Amino acid sequence: MSDQNRLGVFKTYKLYVGGKFPRSESGRVYEVTDSKGQWLANAPQSSRKDARDAVVAARKAFGGWSGATAYNRGQVLYRVAEMLEGRKDQFVREVAASEGLSKSKAAAAVDAAIDRWVWYAGWTDKIGQISGGANPVAGPYLNLSTPEPTGVVAVLAPQESSLLGLVSVIAPVIATGNTAVVIASADAPLPALSLGEVLATSDVPGGVVNILSGATAELAAPLAAHQDVNAIDLTGADTALAKELEIAAADNLKRVLRPGPVDADGAADSADWSASPGTHRLTAFLETKTVWHPTGALGASGSSY
Amino acid sequence: MASAFEYAPAPESRSVVDIAPSYGLFIDGEFTEAADGKVFKTVSPSSEEVLSEVARAGAADVDRAVKAARKAFEKWSALPGSERAKYLFRIARIIQERSRELAVLETLDNGKPIKETRDADLPLVAAHFFYYAGWADKLDHAGYGANPRPLGVAGQVIPWNFPLLMLAWKIAPALATGNTVVLKPAETTPLSALFFADICRQAGLPKGVVNILTGYGDAGEALVTHPDVNKVAFTGSTAVGKAIARSVAGTDKKVTLELGGKGANIVFDDAPIDQAVEGIVTGIFFNQGQVCCAGSRLLVQESVQDEVLDALKRRLSTLRLGDPLDKNTDIGAINSAEQLARITALVETGEAEGAERWSAPCELPSSGYWFAPTLFTNVTQAHTVARDEIFGPVLSVLSFRTPDEAVAKANNSQYGLSAGIWTEKGSRILAVAGKLRAGVVWANTFNKFDPTSPFGGYKESGYGREGGRHGLEAYLDV
Numbered sequence: 001m002s003d004q005n006r007l008g009v010f011k012t013y014k015l016y017v018g019g020k021f022p023r024s025e026s027g028r029v030y031e032v033t034d035s036k037g038q039w040l041a042n043a044p045q046s047s048r049k050d051a052r053d054a055v056v057a058a059r060k061a062f063g064g065w066s067g068a069t070a071y072n073r074g075q076v077l078y079r080v081a082e083m084l085e086g087r088k089d090q091f092v093r094e095v096a097a098s099e100g101l102s103k104s105k106a107a108a109a110v111d112a113a114i115d116r117w118v119w120y121a122g123w124t125d126k127i128g129q130i131s132g133g134a135n136p137v138a139g140p141y142l143n144l145s146t147p148e149p150t151g152v153v154a155v156l157a158p159q160e161s162s163l164l165g166l167v168s169v170i171a172p173v174i175a176t177g178n179t180a181v182v183i184a185s186a187d188a189p190l191p192a193l194s195l196g197e198v199l200a201t202s203d204v205p206g207g208v209v210n211i212l213s214g215a216t217a218e219l220a221a222p223l224a225a226h227q228d229v230n231a232i233d234l235t236g237a238d239t240a241l242a243k244e245l246e247i248a249a250a251d252n253l254k255r256v257l258r259p260g261p262v263d264a265d266g267a268a269d270s271a272d273w274s275a276s277p278g279t280h281r282l283t284a285f286l287e288t289k290t291v292w293h294p295t296g297a298l299g300a301s302g303s304s305y
Numbered sequence: 306m307a308s309a310f311e312y313a314p315a316p317e318s319r320s321v322v323d324i325a326p327s328y329g330l331f332i333d334g335e336f337t338e339a340a341d342g343k344v345f346k347t348v349s350p351s352s353e354e355v356l357s358e359v360a361r362a363g364a365a366d367v368d369r370a371v372k373a374a375r376k377a378f379e380k381w382s383a384l385p386g387s388e389r390a391k392y393l394f395r396i397a398r399i400i401q402e403r404s405r406e407l408a409v410l411e412t413l414d415n416g417k418p419i420k421e422t423r424d425a426d427l428p429l430v431a432a433h434f435f436y437y438a439g440w441a442d443k444l445d446h447a448g449y450g451a452n453p454r455p456l457g458v459a460g461q462v463i464p465w466n467f468p469l470l471m472l473a474w475k476i477a478p479a480l481a482t483g484n485t486v487v488l489k490p491a492e493t494t495p496l497s498a499l500f501f502a503d504i505c506r507q508a509g510l511p512k513g514v515v516n517i518l519t520g521y522g523d524a525g526e527a528l529v530t531h532p533d534v535n536k537v538a539f540t541g542s543t544a545v546g547k548a549i550a551r552s553v554a555g556t557d558k559k560v561t562l563e564l565g566g567k568g569a570n571i572v573f574d575d576a577p578i579d580q581a582v583e584g585i586v587t588g589i590f591f592n593q594g595q596v597c598c599a600g601s602r603l604l605v606q607e608s609v610q611d612e613v614l615d616a617l618k619r620r621l622s623t624l625r626l627g628d629p630l631d632k633n634t635d636i637g638a639i640n641s642a643e644q645l646a647r648i649t650a651l652v653e654t655g656e657a658e659g660a661e662r663w664s665a666p667c668e669l670p671s672s673g674y675w676f677a678p679t680l681f682t683n684v685t686q687a688h689t690v691a692r693d694e695i696f697g698p699v700l701s702v703l704s705f706r707t708p709d710e711a712v713a714k715a716n717n718s719q720y721g722l723s724a725g726i727w728t729e730k731g732s733r734i735l736a737v738a739g740k741l742r743a744g745v746v747w748a749n750t751f752n753k754f755d756p757t758s759p760f761g762g763y764k765e766s767g768y769g770r771e772g773g774r775h776g777l778e779a780y781l782d783v
Binding site for chain 1: 432448450543546547548550551553554555557562564719734738741743744745746747748749750753755757758759760761763764765767768770773774775783
């Protein structure tokens with residue numbers, strides 16, 4: 001059989017919210033094109049209501065996900081890497097089209113994205129050991145500091161790196177037990193929407209990651225102002241938007257991760273996503289809880305050894 | 306309660322402290338007048354006696370102090386950590402030597418009992434400088450990578466409830482990491498920071514490394530919004546914290562905020578009641594309740610509620626309120642007339658909303674600002690006294706039946722700074738502590754602090770941690 005005679009089957013790209021694949025409640029879509037302006041697909045153009053629904057889903061998932069053992073979360077993250085590996089070809093095509101990369105460069109980006117999931121999978125049960133600990137207080141107390149997830153995190157994914165950048169901002173948020181509402185790259189949302197399909201088949205509980213496509217500023221504004229969002233990652237915002245969102249976020253003192261250094265055209269997205277990420281994205285969305293307890297005394301038995 | 310034996314007065318002598326009639330701002334190692342010559346008076350809250358007149362900083366003074374700090378930063382940050390450490394060790398030692406003087410001064414200016422300044426504030430102040438002194442030459446080992454760098458000039462604004470301790474929390478880690486500071490103490494408690502300036506002089510600290518600007522909120526605002534400040538550290542109200550968070554948006558200033566609280570103190574039916582009652586008293590009446598992490602919401606299991614309340618009222622009736630310089634005094638003065646008015650208004654709201662008020666029977670002195678230890682029963686979660694931070698000696702009592710209900714009620718707050726748990730059952734402590742959304746959880750104890758131990762809140766109690774290894778992060782480029 002020759003491919004020439006066969007009409008391809010297009011995919012209807014949908015959002016990923018609460019473990020399901022809804023269209024935008026607004027019924028809107030927008031045209032997604034490749035780097036040369038060729039039509040690729042119609043992506044859902046999410047509304048403010050979609051963003052609020054995603055927060056509800058993320059909040060609902062928070063108790064279970066943050067309460068899961070670190071070992072369990074690590075295995076779930078690793079499972080994402082397994083699923084991604086199996087669908088590598090699809091992502092190479094989507095990333096190449098979205099970012100205008102050669103096939104080999106797109107393949108390298110997808111490989112790096114898979115490796116990044118694996119790297120973060122290994123962090124789930126170690127971050128508590130490197131960022132917590134016992135404090136030697138001057139008194140008869142046991143005193144332990146433990147990192148805990150801060151809650152629901154709104155994530156503005158990088159605008160340019162459609163998969164590697166995306167994975168680099170989602171994985172650290174959920175590795176530590178937070179849940180996420182992610183706004184995909186506005187111009188290159190297709191790898192993100194496909195990642196939703198990977199997450200859905202990866203034992204990640206529904207609602208832990210919610211992915212929206214659409215206009216970043218339109219979706220970010222209600223998330224930055226939302227009283228039930230605990231933190232916001234502004235990576236995908238330009239300088240002006242980031243400032244506006246940081247001001248809105250102050251209303252309930254959301255934890256804010258500011259965008260990195262800006263490039264010449266003001267896009268805060270010049271990060272080198274292939275570089276070693278370090279731990280700052282893990283710790284940015286953690287709280288430290290310190291628990292004190294008296295230790296008591298056993299009397300004069302200390303000389304027995 | 307009538308007692309067979311009355312306490313004899315046991316006043317601490319105030320002759321150990323020599324308060325000058327006026328003080329200037331401390332900028333670039335010198336005491337200086339405010340640019341516009343403005344001054345204000347600081348009074349003793351227990352007697353309304355004017356203690357001194359101090360310079361009132363304005364925007365021009367802030368600018369001058371930031372410039373001095375910027376200039377000093379170059380050399381200070383370039384010093385080997387081991388040398389910075391020695392300066393901090395010197396400061397810690399001088400604080401220990403002068404601790405009696407500073408304790409009396411703090412009691413005079415703040416109104417808190419000498420028992421607390423002597424036994425809690427001052428030992429902790431010295432301990433903080435000692436602790437962070439040791440970090441100055443070990444920053445490579447702090448877990449923030451090799452060779453972490455200081456940020457630059459730190460603008461620090463502190464409250465009046467623990468004037469010298471808050472200064473220590475701010476200045477010790479800032480200097481250890483190689484930053485220079487401009488610190489503004491609260492307008493009602495400026496004196497101990499000015500005495501600290503003298504300690505810096507005695508320690509031979511290079512000029513401009515520490516600058517102290519006494520003044521009001523306008524000076525604080527000018528400081529945190531100054532474009533040449535790299536790091537903002539604030540302890541105070543949530544409302545001001547939010548304003549600061551807005552003001553730094555779009556800048557690269559690093560910020561830590563230690564804000565309000567409405568701590569839940571949870572007493573289970575198997576708790577040792579006498580110890581729990583002591584813990585409740587410490588939790589809310591320490592420092593007249595003017596503590597951000599105070600246990601101001603008592604959640605007591607229904608089956609022991611009457612027993613706990615009876616014991617608590619009995620205990621509160623034995624607290625001695627009065628002259629803060631008397632070594633037998635448990636409850637001192639409220640810090641200012643304004644704060645007393647705020648507490649009074651919130652308590653009146655509590656009564657108007659139908660909560661039942663009980664105040665310990667005690668005679669209030671005729672001058673100064675005083676409020677008797679007070680508790681509210683018949684409180685629901687919707688009541689203002691259960692939701693709003695009162696920042697005074699006022700306890701709201703709520704009850705619960707199950708651990709789940711206790712956790713739900715404890716977490717039902719915009720704040721998330723502190724919480725307490727009282728139970729003999731270890732597994733219950735760990736289960737409840739794990740579910741509480743609070744930065745500090747005290748189990749079978751309350752209001753314990755230590756320089757090695759990170760302190761800070763969840764939710765609207767602010768962000769960042771002070772104290773311990775975690776406290777270094779706020780002052781490093783990481």
